[in-house]
Amino acid sequence: MSQHQPTSRQVTHPALDDTAAAMETRAELVDRAREVLDGNWMGRYTRPSQALYPHQWSWDSAFIAIGRAWHDPARARQELETLFEAQWTTGMVPSIVFDPTAPPDAYFPGPQVWQSERSPAAPHGRPTSGITQPPIHARAALEVHRHAKPADRALSLAWLARLYPRLVAQQRYLAATRDPGGRGLAAIVHPWESGLDDSPAWDRDFHRIAVPAGALPAYRRRDLDHAAAADRPTDADYERFLYLLTLERAARYEDSQVLAATPFLMVDPLFNAILLWSAHALADIARLIGADPAPHLAEAHRLHEALVGELWVTHRRRFCAWDLRRDQREPEDSIVSFGPLLDPDLPPEIVAAICRELESPSFHPRPGGSHYLVPTYSERAADFDPDRYWRGPVWLNTNWLLWHGLRQHGRIGLANEVVASSIELVRRSGFREYYDPLDGSGHGSDRFSWSAALLIDFALAGHGAPDSG
Numbered sequence: 001m002s003q004h005q006p007t008s009r010q011v012t013h014p015a016l017d018d019t020a021a022a023m024e025t026r027a028e029l030v031d032r033a034r035e036v037l038d039g040n041w042m043g044r045y046t047r048p049s050q051a052l053y054p055h056q057w058s059w060d061s062a063f064i065a066i067g068r069a070w071h072d073p074a075r076a077r078q079e080l081e082t083l084f085e086a087q088w089t090t091g092m093v094p095s096i097v098f099d100p101t102a103p104p105d106a107y108f109p110g111p112q113v114w115q116s117e118r119s120p121a122a123p124h125g126r127p128t129s130g131i132t133q134p135p136i137h138a139r140a141a142l143e144v145h146r147h148a149k150p151a152d153r154a155l156s157l158a159w160l161a162r163l164y165p166r167l168v169a170q171q172r173y174l175a176a177t178r179d180p181g182g183r184g185l186a187a188i189v190h191p192w193e194s195g196l197d198d199s200p201a202w203d204r205d206f207h208r209i210a211v212p213a214g215a216l217p218a219y220r221r222r223d224l225d226h227a228a229a230a231d232r233p234t235d236a237d238y239e240r241f242l243y244l245l246t247l248e249r250a251a252r253y254e255d256s257q258v259l260a261a262t263p264f265l266m267v268d269p270l271f272n273a274i275l276l277w278s279a280h281a282l283a284d285i286a287r288l289i290g291a292d293p294a295p296h297l298a299e300a301h302r303l304h305e306a307l308v309g310e311l312w313v314t315h316r317r318r319f320c321a322w323d324l325r326r327d328q329r330e331p332e333d334s335i336v337s338f339g340p341l342l343d344p345d346l347p348p349e350i351v352a353a354i355c356r357e358l359e360s361p362s363f364h365p366r367p368g369g370s371h372y373l374v375p376t377y378s379e380r381a382a383d384f385d386p387d388r389y390w391r392g393p394v395w396l397n398t399n400w401l402l403w404h405g406l407r408q409h410g411r412i413g414l415a416n417e418v419v420a421s422s423i424e425l426v427r428r429s430g431f432r433e434y435y436d437p438l439d440g441s442g443h444g445s446d447r448f449s450w451s452a453a454l455l456i457d458f459a460l461a462g463h464g465a466p467d468s469g
């Protein structure tokens with residue numbers, strides 16, 4: 001793992017540029033992004049990338065639908081519909097829906113490892129993983145609908161009305177079933193559920209998990225056939241990921257059993273902020289289709305109180321992940337702490353504290369050479385790694401979430417910097433899975449779908465104006 005010390009080079013952050021040349025570049029990038037999305041279209045959904053991720057992933061599909069909505073609303077709607085066809089009867093939306101046409105060992109761990117058919121709640125004949133991912137889908141559905149042309153509005157409203165009960169079931173599952181102690185927040189039972197798998201945010205808890213000798217059969221990491229080992233989670237972390245999977249599988253993915261037994265039980269501020277943001281989106285959807293928005297607003301309020309009450313740690317001036325097994329708030333300075341910017345009711349003094357941290361040398365070094373926003377881990381941490389997965393690199397989906405959070409709190413300058421960095425990273429290095437914040441080089445998968453989708457949204461919507469409500 002690399003050690004990084006901030007240097008005293010001259011820092012320049014990309015700035016938003018509205019010259020004709022810059023606009024032409026953005027238009028070209030949008031065209032290339034559309035080609036990437038079309039290349040990854042599988043008929044009813046979009047794979048995240050050709051080699052590394054040849055199935056449907058849950059929150060990827062939400063981000064992909066948001067980007068597709070600009071030019072291809074029919075596919076955007078289909079993307080979310082296909083995903084929700086695989087929703088479990090509990091309301092859980094699985095993190096992966098396996099494509100039966102992909103070679104059986106194309107991705108590890110595949111359907112033979114997950115064995116979702118062990119659970120009576122899993123969809124029949126449609127193998128999935130047995131865990132979930134961040135619930136950004138109600139927000140994505142609302143974004144897709146907002147792009148509907150006047151002629152398609154009725155059709156789009158009918159689609160929203162069909163999806164609405166499924167989105168509500170997803171929200172209820174997380175708010176009720178996944179709240180073991182009744183603290184008002186949803187817990188995750190596997191780091192993969194966060195979408196930020198090996199984030200240092202839960203190192204202290206996750207790294208305490210000892211995998212008993214012989215607990216796992218021999219396996220081969222397929223991811224390392226397609227990406228550099230130094231860019232991916234370590235072997236030791238992979239062992240733990242798989243070990244947790246085997247425990248959950250042994251419990252047949254039955255929620256009360258999993259919650260009672262899992263050694264990993266974490267309340268993630270980013271996951272819960274997304275849940276809250278989607279509760280507001282559900283209220284908007286309810287209004288659009290003539291349903292009652294009040295339960296969703298009440299849910300958003302409850303989540304707001306719990307987020308601020310339970311996860312804001314005053315002496316650290318930061319939202320912290322909460323390890324429910326040890327009852328510890330994790331002190332690591334990672335991007336999950338900024339997620340609550342998605343809460344429109346966040347008190348101004350907390351917004352100010354988050355922005356100070358985002359503008360501090362930990363995430364926004366100055367002075368010091370070229371630099372791209374927003375690293376997923378503090379650059380001042382001893383184990384910051386600019387190239388390894390969620391342990392330092394910039395990802396465009398976390399940038400997209402922060403951009404929305406910053407805009408809704410009127411932090412337009414910082415929001416524009418995030419957009420400018422995102423576009424510049426793609427211009428320099430293409431549609432990579434993630435990027436080194438120090439030199440802008442691309443890492444992980446290439447022709448990565450959510451980077452393409454969100455580039456479209458950044459390029460076409462990313463100019464200052466706050467959300468339209």
Ligand code: 9WN
Binds near residue numbers: 095
């Ligand atoms: C495990 C597909 C997914 C993303 C996750 C990202 C990565 C999978 C993996 O890829 O996770 O779910 O094999 O590493 O961490 O956020 O949804 O793009």
